[in-house]
Amino acid sequence: MSSEPSAAVLNKQGERGDNAQIIATVFITFVGFLNIGLPLAVLPTFVHGTLGYSTVMAGFAISIQYIATVLTRARVGRIADTKGPKLTVIWGLYAGFGSGAILLASALFESTPAVALGFLLASRLSLGICESLIGTGAIAWAIGRVGPEKTARIIAWNGVSTYGALAVGAPAGVAITGLSGFAGIGIAVMALSLVGLALALPKPATPMTARDNLLSFRSVLFRVLPHGTALALATAGFGTITTFVTLFYVARHWDGAAYALSAFGVAFIACRLLFADVINRWGGYPAAIVSLVVQVAGLTAVWAATGPAMALAGAAVTGFGFSLVFPAIGVEAVARVPPANRGSALALYSMFLDVSLGVTGPAAGWISGLFSEATPFLFGAVATLLSLAITAWLATGKRAG
Structure with missing residues (x-):
């Protein structure tokens, strides 16, 4: 009797391996998007209650992140195509770390509202770039690792990571602020970005396909x-x-x-x-x-x-x-x-x-x-x-x- 594993067994093992690679990649998305979720519930209170600005400005401080995301989507897509999705994700985590550092500066200057608001808006712009880089790069990276036939599963699971991180991040941000103030959010965002980098850097990049015939x-x-x-x-x-x-x-x-x-x-x-x-x-x-x-x-x-x-x-x-x-x-x-x-x-x-x-x-x-x-x-x-x-x-x- 042959001791060779059957085709069905090999296929099942390959499927488990692909799923493990997808989960490992979209977990980086989860870590990156926790950075976005943490400030959501506490940022309006900081802008309106602590800094004394209007609710309109509080709303603008939230939405400016998404403006940055929209404006950078096309450029980020080209970066993923020409530099590779792994580097795209890593740059996103660097942008997340920078956002946390600038957010910490905003908290430290809360006695000077105009300066604190300037730092805060800069932090939101950096976070919007982080979202754009990680959101696009992680999906392309996972597709490159396990193949385009798994695209639907990758996009679906990446979405679960995204929404799950936002759902967890908002109450976690409230808890962190209660323990260590608004500055704690900046520190937590920096720490999470470092965790993401520790997970992303050892993983292999995907092979680059021919780039001489890129569509416009x-x-x-x-x-x-x-x-x-x-x-x-x-x-x-x-x-x-x-x-x-x-x-x-x-x-x-x-x-x-x-x-x-x-x-x-x-x-x-x-x-x-x-x-x-x-x-x-x-x-x-x-x-x-x-x-x-x-x-x-x-x-x-x-x-x-x-x-x-x-x-x-x-x-x-x-x-x-x-x-x-x-x-x-x-x-x-x-x-x-x-x-x-x-x-x-x-x-x-x-x-x-x-x-x-x-x-x-x-x-x-x-x-x-x-x-x-x-x-x-x-x-x-x-x-x-x-x-x-x-x-x-x-x-x-x-x-x-």
Whole structure:
């Protein structure tokens, strides 16, 4: 009897090895995004309460990070393509360390509010660059290590790391501030960045593919534009839940808005963990179409809710539906470009999500003011239906091609 392992055993061992490499890479994302989560809950209080600036400035201090992320996405994608994704992640961790150091300086100068605010805004810009570098680089690095056929799983698990880090980071930041003040956040961000570097530096870089035939920025953007548009419209539905569900509950005099947000988050993560491989089995477009239908149903339930239980269920269904939209459409977007342009495609595709989240809040708020506090969810459902139409059109074009 042969002692050689069977093909099934070898395949299972290879699958476990690939999963281990994916987890090791996206864990660096988790560490990097903890840097983003730590200041979230305490930064507005520091700007408004400690430094004495308006709530508008407190909000600007939060949003300037995302402005930096959007503005650097394209450049970061090119860095990942030309310098390699490992170096991209390492530079992101350096940017995170710099953000922590500048944040510490802001805390030390709190008696001089203008100086402290200047340091704080500089720290947020550095953190936005950190998010852009790590968010793009980690996915491209993992794809390079285990192969493009695992793209859906990589994007899905990387998203779990991202949202998980933000969920853990916010309460952790409150606890750190209670123990050691706002300066402790800066120190913690620096320490986490060093942990990330210790994890990233020993890992092998991925082999570089030929770089002499890189597509131009415009060409890559043109190829991912319809996919990014579908993502942006679907993200509008996600944005209405996270931004307006609390105000919706308050307007209806209901308790439990936090539970609705938690239900959304738990359903989102559960779907990513349990069903990410559906994208490989069905294909990106079919998985996205089913997900978008579920998301429309969830948003419609929130809009029509007659009680908090129905709104909570609708939020959970929305989270479940939105969960696979990014990786499902993203797989098809990345497949539209050569391997040498993978980083640029990922960065530009992700940029549509960033822009959508920036636009959705003001747009939905304007709609709410014109009509009612429930209307933003109808707006989100309509936007998701438009995303569904674009995705179905893309799927038809792929089958025809």
